Amino acid sequence: MSMSEIMTLSSSRELVAIVVALGIGLLIGLERERRKGEGPGRSPAGLRTFAVASLAGAISMLIGGKMLLAVVTAGVVVLTAIAYSRSRSDDPGLTSETALVLTVLLGGLATEHAALAAGVAVILTVLLAARPVLHGFVRSVLSEGELKDGLIFAAATLVVLPLLPDQPIGPFGALNLRSIWMLVVLMMAIGAAGHVAMRLLGARGGLAVSGFASGFVSSTATIGAMGARARKLPELAGAAAAGATLSTLATIVQLAAVLAATSVPAFKALLIPLLCAGGAAALYGAVFTVLGLRQTGSADLELGRAFSLPGALLLALTISVVLVLSAGLRQAFGEAGLVVSAAVAGLVDTHAPAAAAATLVASGKISTAEAVIPVLAALTANTISKIVVAWTSGGGSFAARLIPGLIVVVAAAWAGAFAPILAHAVFTY
Structure with a gap:
């Protein structure tokens, strides 16, 4: 060569x-x-x-x-x-x-x-x-329940999701099965992330971190659990209030993720209200976290499952009902019907009506401005449910610590929505 x-x-x-x-x-x-x-x-x-x-x-x-x-x-x-x-x-x-x-x-x-x-x-x-x-x-860290949850999540993501049609169906053309299931997968993923955070931090992170992590699964359920702990151990009422408040912060983070995944324009329209509400929840929760660190007592929480499959399926059903209800009411009564349906659904869950409103924005059926009030109405109605749960589960002492924070969070959200309008009116006048 x-x-x-x-x-x-x-x-x-x-x-x-x-x-x-x-x-x-x-x-x-x-x-x-x-x-x-x-x-x-x-x-x-x-x-x-x-x-x-x-x-x-x-x-x-x-x-x-x-x-x-x-x-x-x-x-x-x-x-x-x-x-x-x-x-x-x-x-x-x-x-x-x-x-x-x-x-x-x-x-x-x-x-x-x-x-x-x-x-x-x-x-x-x-x-x-x-x-x-x-x-x-697999043998020492991963539990049997976590393994099953992982298989369920894999099936939901890799098997069910690709099989669902990506087109409007149902009454008023309000349902998109793939979009709805995508939100279910997102909720499962966020719940699993919160579960992992609790596994890593445990009691060392305190009730505040545990409450924030649990809030990704269910803020209302977390408030109920924190209230029960505060009633059983009154010396932990402050720390429990911190965890309950930060679970609301988790709800807001989750709400932002749902909006961003469904409609970026709707997410941008609600960005300032969500930032105001999240900032208020973080600040209020931080105050009680500092106070809770000075208290003594056991702060262990039962981890449970990574996410709730019945809860995820209920979310899919709720989203579907809210979408159809919102479309019907909007067709009959205009924007006012959408607000009413969002508020009613918000008593049970914030994310379903928010996803419904964002889906309507994504499909071009309403504008981004028309989606703001229904989402805030759902957040307000959900806060009312949390107030009732806080009082019934934790009693007056726990409720007195938590309820002002919940009210401040909702007020901050509404202020964030209307402050730019008021500022524009003042300066133009």
Whole structure:
């Protein structure tokens, strides 16, 4: 071979593919070499085996294409099966064998998509190296209920969501099943995030952090739980009030996420009211958090499930009913009908009427300005429900601490909505 031919080969993509394939085999082989063990029960595949397997995949692809790659892969599968059947290990597993077959395929992939093959190889190596961490997490950290919740969330996201139609259906064309289910998935995800926060922080974060995290699942339920704790342990009434107030902050954060996911214009129209309400809740909760830190007593909370599946399904049903009701009332009475339906639905949940209003904005049936009042009406009605729950669950002492904060939050939201209008009127006058 002449020097010019060597230089041509050096600059060719075939050489690049072979180098990438060799790197893939060495990367995976290094990790497997450390875990192949010693003695009769050791794994037969190590550094050299994986490097050769990857090169075999690349060269077979370059010489004979996909057909030869399939033949080579089948040969590796046969050899791997023979080695597995002769293994003397008590628990041989299939990880190394599966990784070896995948390494052959990655070597072949490197000839056409080198960057993709290298990226997959890195991910595979990380998974192989993380075996102790993953096993410890599944066996020691992850509970049975959390595993079931994870499977439910995966099914809701990867199975149900893609199957739902993305078009208006139902009475008044008010329902979009995919949009509704997307909000259900969002609520489940936020609830799971709050559950993880409670798992990580526990009682060390105090009732304030636990209340904020639980608020992503249900602020009203959190207020009821905090009230019951305050009634049982009066010395923790201040800390419980902090957690209850911050659960309202979680509601506002969740409300903002729902609006942003449904209609960005509606989210922008309500951004100032939400910031004002969230700031008021954070400030009021911070005051009682500081006071609660000076109190003593147990602050453990039962974690429960990552999210409530019945609650998520109820949310989907509520959103559907509110959408149809809002569309019907709006058609019959105009904007006033939308406000009434949002307020009634807000007694149970804030997010459903907010999502309904934002959906109407996204579909062009109402303007962004027309969505502000219904959302604030729902927030106000929901606050009334929280006041009732606070009084009945925690008694007068707990309610006296919490109710002023809830009123301040709602007042701040309304002030944030009308302050720009008043300021404009004053300055223009």
